[in-house]
Amino acid sequence: MRRFTRTLVAAALTATMVAGTAGWASGNSQRPVTGAPVGTAAWLADGLPDTQRMAPGQVTAYLGALTPLRQRALTAAHPGVVGNLDGAPLALRYAANARTAGDRFPGQQVLAYDPRGRGQAVLAYGDLARAEHVAVIVPGSDVDAGNLASLTRKATALRAATGGRTAVVAWAGYTTPVGVGLDAASGDLAEAGAQRLVRFTEGLAAVGTAEPSLFCHSYGSVVCGLAAHRLKAKDLVAVASPGMRADDVTALNTTARVWAAKDPTDWIDRIPNVEFAGLGHGNDPTAPEFGARPVPAADAQGHDGYFAPGTTSLRTFAAIANGDVR
Structure with a gap:
């Protein structure tokens, strides 16, 4: 009923x-995209913390404790995670998404990109x-x-x-x-x-x-x-x-x-x-x-x-x- x-x-x-x-009307049913971003399995396999269990403030503190060299290395190795990581420094997110979506959004500051x-x-x-x-x-x-x-x-x-x-x-x-x-x-x-x-x-x-x-x-x-x-x-x-x-x-x-x-x-x-x-x-x-x-x-x-x-x-x-x- x-x-x-x-x-x-x-x-x-x-x-x-x-x-x-x-x-005008259509309306194909959509399934919301949620959960961990692309690349999370490789991130976890490298022994890195589960960011899905971290509040954005904790993400900021974690990345802030790393050296700039280590931050850049993580961005290069795991751009899909860093680029979608709320609480990550803005510059790191822009750099990560330039790797994953630069060809789709040339010249843009991309703060997040999820291809799913x-x-x-x-x-x-x-x-x-x-x-x-x-x-x-x-x-x-x-x-x-x-x-x-x-x-x-x-x-x-x-x-x-x-x-x-x-x-x-x-x-x-x-x-x-x-x-x-x-x-x-x-x-x-x-x-x-x-x-x-x-x-x-x-x-x-x-x-x-x-x-x-x-x-x-x-x-x-x-x-x-x-x-x-x-x-x-x-x-x-x-x-x-x-x-x-x-x-x-x-x-x-x-x-x-x-x-x-x-x-x-x-x-x-x-x-x-x-x-x-x-x-x-x-x-x-x-x-x-x-x-x-x-x-x-x-x-x-x-x-x-x-x-x-x-x-x-x-x-x-x-x-x-x-x-x-x-």
């Missing part, structure tokens, strides 16, 4: 999504180690290591809008839904993504970067909502959100400031804000009763237009990232 109910709810949600997106599944990648724009402010963009559906164009456009637009004062991270570090379907209506992929996002922000804190502002777009806001109570962040900005799996800001249990933006032309506004039988993502973060700080977005266009140069929403995002609004 429960399975039948979930099927009915999924069908209703998908039908609404199709209507709101001019008939559809592939995951994390790119950094600006000097994360020295920047006074840091922003992380968490994307929604259809983003992976081979499909980063929309995410990198958002990242570069945000960095430009901050006048270069904020370093920006394009975080495609989880398995996103494909199209509109059961995965997009459920929280399974978001649950797995939330764990990875929490560890990522812990890793940033461990190496001493500025506390980030997170800009969570579409399904990415579900990830941020589920991670909120553990995230090391100064701001959470829900952009074009279908819901954050919380009734209101208080239920997120976060010390971060919570913001929300939705433009009147966005099809996400026609998605029902319900959560039933594990499907749907709950209340609308832009609703006054949710309690988020509003971000003006009337001049943004559609579901993907919030980071367009010249929009009020982008200017406000830049002010949030730069710490210029209280």
Whole structure:
């Protein structure tokens, strides 16, 4: 009976999504990529510690106790591990990923790269180690290591809008839904993504970067909502959100400031804000009763237009990232 109910709810949600997106829908079921990165078996075989059992702060302490020569040797021998190791020095991660993904992302600062599944990648724009402010963009559906164009456009637009004062991270570090379907209506992929996002922000804190502002777009806001109570962040900005799996800001249990933006032309506004039988993502973060700080977005266009140069929403995002609004 429960399975039948979930099927009915999924069908209703998908039908609404199709209507709101001019008939576009697909939704191949995805299995989240989790666990130890490629190369871990060889790392352990060399007698090195199990980093999956270490908090990012412990990783920082372990690598910090090694000589620079030993750090470089580990990076050369085990780039798949070091390149994805939250808590490792940023320079080591960039060097490791230049070995494993340099041909895919030439000239980019690659903070993480995992080739498993559809592939995951994390790119950094600006000097994360020295920047006074840091922003992380968490994307929604259809983003992976081979499909980063929309995410990198958002990242570069945000960095430009901050006048270069904020370093920006394009975080495609989880398995996103494909199209509109059961995965997009459920929280399974978001649950797995939330764990990875929490560890990522812990890793940033461990190496001493500025506390980030997170800009969570579409399904990415579900990830941020589920991670909120553990995230090391100064701001959470829900952009074009279908819901954050919380009734209101208080239920997120976060010390971060919570913001929300939705433009009147966005099809996400026609998605029902319900959560039933594990499907749907709950209340609308832009609703006054949710309690988020509003971000003006009337001049943004559609579901993907919030980071367009010249929009009020982008200017406000830049002010949030730069710490210029209280």
